Amino acid sequence: MTGSATSSSAVEPVRTAAPIEIPVRMVERLSAYRRQLRRWVAEGRTRIYSHELGALVGGTPAQVRRDLMTIGYTGSPARGYEATGLIERISQLLDAPTRQGVALVGVGYLGRAILNYFSKTHPDLPILAAFDVAPEKIGRVLDGCRCYAMTELEAVLGTQPVTVGIVAVPVEAAQGVADRLIQAGVRGLLNFTPTRLRVPPEVYVEDVDIAVSLEKVAFFARHGAGSDEE
Amino acid sequence: MTGSATSSSAVEPVRTAAPIEIPVRMVERLSAYRRQLRRWVAEGRTRIYSHELGALVGGTPAQVRRDLMTIGYTGSPARGYEATGLIERISQLLDAPTRQGVALVGVGYLGRAILNYFSKTHPDLPILAAFDVAPEKIGRVLDGCRCYAMTELEAVLGTQPVTVGIVAVPVEAAQGVADRLIQAGVRGLLNFTPTRLRVPPEVYVEDVDIAVSLEKVAFFARHGAGSDEE
DNA sequence: TACCTTTCGTGAAGTCGTTCACAACGAAAG
DNA sequence: CTTTCGTTGTGAACGACTTCACGAAAGGTA
Ligand SMILES: NC(=O)c1ccc[n+]([C@@H]2O[C@H](COP(=O)([O-])OP(=O)(O)OC[C@H]3O[C@@H](n4cnc5c(N)ncnc54)[C@H](O)[C@@H]3O)[C@@H](O)[C@H]2O)c1
Ligand SMILES: NC(=O)c1ccc[n+]([C@@H]2O[C@H](COP(=O)([O-])OP(=O)(O)OC[C@H]3O[C@@H](n4cnc5c(N)ncnc54)[C@H](O)[C@@H]3O)[C@@H](O)[C@H]2O)c1
Numbered sequence: 001m002t003g004s005a006t007s008s009s010a011v012e013p014v015r016t017a018a019p020i021e022i023p024v025r026m027v028e029r030l031s032a033y034r035r036q037l038r039r040w041v042a043e044g045r046t047r048i049y050s051h052e053l054g055a056l057v058g059g060t061p062a063q064v065r066r067d068l069m070t071i072g073y074t075g076s077p078a079r080g081y082e083a084t085g086l087i088e089r090i091s092q093l094l095d096a097p098t099r100q101g102v103a104l105v106g107v108g109y110l111g112r113a114i115l116n117y118f119s120k121t122h123p124d125l126p127i128l129a130a131f132d133v134a135p136e137k138i139g140r141v142l143d144g145c146r147c148y149a150m151t152e153l154e155a156v157l158g159t160q161p162v163t164v165g166i167v168a169v170p171v172e173a174a175q176g177v178a179d180r181l182i183q184a185g186v187r188g189l190l191n192f193t194p195t196r197l198r199v200p201p202e203v204y205v206e207d208v209d210i211a212v213s214l215e216k217v218a219f220f221a222r223h224g225a226g227s228d229e230e
Numbered sequence: 231m232t233g234s235a236t237s238s239s240a241v242e243p244v245r246t247a248a249p250i251e252i253p254v255r256m257v258e259r260l261s262a263y264r265r266q267l268r269r270w271v272a273e274g275r276t277r278i279y280s281h282e283l284g285a286l287v288g289g290t291p292a293q294v295r296r297d298l299m300t301i302g303y304t305g306s307p308a309r310g311y312e313a314t315g316l317i318e319r320i321s322q323l324l325d326a327p328t329r330q331g332v333a334l335v336g337v338g339y340l341g342r343a344i345l346n347y348f349s350k351t352h353p354d355l356p357i358l359a360a361f362d363v364a365p366e367k368i369g370r371v372l373d374g375c376r377c378y379a380m381t382e383l384e385a386v387l388g389t390q391p392v393t394v395g396i397v398a399v400p401v402e403a404a405q406g407v408a409d410r411l412i413q414a415g416v417r418g419l420l421n422f423t424p425t426r427l428r429v430p431p432e433v434y435v436e437d438v439d440i441a442v443s444l445e446k447v448a449f450f451a452r453h454g455a456g457s458d459e460e
Numbered sequence: 461t462a463c464c465t466t467t468c469g470t471g472a473a474g475t476c477g478t479t480c481a482c483a484a485c486g487a488a489a490g
Numbered sequence: 491c492t493t494t495c496g497t498t499g500t501g502a503a504c505g506a507c508t509t510c511a512c513g514a515a516a517g518g519t520a
Binding site for chain 1: 501506507508509510511514515516517
């Protein structure tokens, strides 16, 4: 990337860039923090304590303070953290500088659920296009999102800033879908199928395996229940 | 528990009990191992190497060997592990000694997807009953599972060996649903709503937060992609 | 102003899971 | 029978994240 241009002065350490290395788990927590912070702000709250954020993710106050220290956000003793500023700081880190969106492949039961959910809760990451092979789905608009034929995938993604793909097709089709998404420029995949996708090293894959999660719950329901998880 | 009865001799160390303390992550891997082992056995394979199992979960061969060592399953050099025996050993640990099942609460988009999925893939953990408040859903049988009214929850769970509950209702209703499930004897919850459920310490809760997962993917799609993950 | 309480910031210590490294072993080939 | 190759079992080293612990600072209160 070219990068440096625009309007930064010479010596000062800038403040926008994210030169920080953020652990995987911390990203999850930051995302959860932000979501609840927004609710709280909507309710009129303005300051938040570390133990409140900790309760959110099943963590300790110390962990929250450590997280916020890591992202360079500082509160003040006895007043806690300023909510809107913290939301902004987290967004600065998590959100892309330029608009980016998601493509959903596979508009079956699960795909429909996801479309419906994200159309309502409208996060920072809109689903810009959906794809399927079933003729009866192609061309329809579900929850505000157009469903295209798989043959149009490359063309559509060529016109949209899509960097993330959701794989919700039958397991046999998953690898092929992943390959095409990556070929079309996608750099991250949320994979719901019970297969490990083979992808180039620069592509990030997150597996959500509901069957495994359910077995895990069943197991710990029986044996010792270590309160928290995920 | 009464426990000891039936037919074990006096001194020998038994072999069925599961006195082992298993880390959370390992349970996930064991579940994934077993699923793929079954596929392989169905294809006629009989022996498996640690590196093959490792590839499944994005882990190293050493980790697999460590896992199997922990659960006390032993292979042999140059022949690897015996597949069916390993499946059996994992099942011995993961599955309940007595039949147990799952209750699904909230037959919306997501609930339907889950019902459909588990009715097909028929895991060791059947969904025995579904519940909802919407009149048009009550009494229907979807994917082989009867949908009951919420008012019937306690009664139905009184007659079924349900130890796990899936919470797929709107977020406002989640805590109330969790309370009732627990009251009715459920000991583990799979929670899809973006709230931290308050539960007694002996109940295990697993949160599946798709929105957070998606944000995580978006983040790592942009920054360094640490190939694997959970 | 002086004091007391609560919360933050952070170096240090602790915990837990993963990976390394190597000896032992089985099988197959020479 | 001996050699060679590949794989398992495992103690030990490693590394990463979490928690502890304590000093400092901000507000409230008398
Ligand atoms: N539903 C769940 O709760 C659940 C849970 C865990 C995993 N999964 C996995 O998620 C995936 C989807 O689940 P589902 O319940 O929505 O299944 P589904 O059968 O309802 O939907 C699959 C959709 O993908 C489409 N499709 C098929 N082949 C395609 C292709 N080559 N390209 C594009 N689209 C294609 C189909 O037309 C269909 O609309 C499956 O792999 C399933 O294993 C689902
Ligand atoms: N669909 C997704 O992809 C997705 C993703 C992340 C999280 N979630 C969460 O999962 C939950 C369900 O999502 P959904 O898309 O299925 O929503 P949905 O609105 O389609 O379904 C909710 C269902 O719950 C039923 N319900 C409402 N109140 C109830 C109550 N008190 N008791 C029992 N049933 C009740 C409704 O009748 C409906 O059938 C929501 O909390 C949502 O935030 C969904």
